[in-house]
Amino acid sequence: MDIDDLLAQLPIDQIAASLGVDEDTAEQATRQALPALIGGMQANAQDADGAASLAKALDDHDDDLVGGGVDLGRVNTDDGEKIVSNVFGGNRDQVVNQLAGFNSKGGGSDLIGKLLPMLAPIVLSYLAGKVKSGGSAAPSQQASSGGGLADILGGLLGGGGGSGSGGGLGDLLGSLGGLLGGGKR
Template sequence: MSPVDEILSQVPLGALAAQLGVDEATAEHAARQALPALLGGIQANAEDPARAASFAQAVQQHDGGLIDGGVDLGQVDTADGDKIVGHVFGDQRDLVVNQLGGIGPLGGAPAGDAPVGAQGALGGLGGSGLIGKLLPLLAPIVMSYLAKKMSGGGAGSGSLPGAAPGAGGGLGDLLGGILGGGAGGQSGAGGGVLGGGLGDLLGGLLGGGRK
């Protein structure tokens, strides 16, 4: 199971859709855009020596219990989520949101009501406004997921021995393992969780720009 699927399995899509004001299919498509972006953005920061320790500490400050037995969206702190998104993407936040929402070259907007794949743009399904609302909702869930992995918990892909608590390298190793093929899954089209245009986008904006 890919990390995206693992996280989504703990998120009540009906409640998420209601909070976003869309149908469940649209909420799921949007989440499959936002989750890889968050994971990849955190990975890019964890690989930057200047930011790795602070991101590892931020992950450990989140309770892995948030995702135990299914996420209660009422317990998600979206104000905290907004800060996380800001720290992950920095001054590139609007560009990432717009790209994921289908404004720009990533994936291209679908025609009419055509179905959207996991790596396709959301231009016809709510676009950047939907992604902008979704990221702060999902960010604390992603941090909780990573906190649980760093502490050696979590079903599915299991714990990773190299992810020692308190070490920036541990978080980088953890993310490298689950995003670099260690989870053994794909989140739709592309060669992995961050396949195709999304991987190129995040690598260019975050990886290359901060090292």
């Protein structure tokens, strides 16, 4: 279970069409935005209140968005906006601008700002499937029993995101480090 598994399930062609960019630009932006979302969730889940908030969100989401392939038409971007706000809190604009700086294909902060709310419900759906398949307890019960959510999120990122892969993911998360964890607690 890692971020490449999730990335492989995303309809990059639909994302590109929705954003009005080519598929390469959409894929690169998605490769930046996904780790930021997951890293933000992980940072929040390391706090007890943040873990409880994330667990409640997982209780409210099912894995139906990712089961059998993602259809962007079924993604609720209003829900995505709420998720992004809960993940990044007051740091949302700074995270968007930082991610835009990592996207060498262009598109800027407008592209990232539109992309995050598309991806957030998909990430929650994917995560809900992983959590619920890992045991019979509801996510909120798992959250109260320890760092399970943070561990799952860390696993998605490859245990921290710096080792082996040329540093790209580690560099990205490192540059965002101070901004992650500003979300709902």
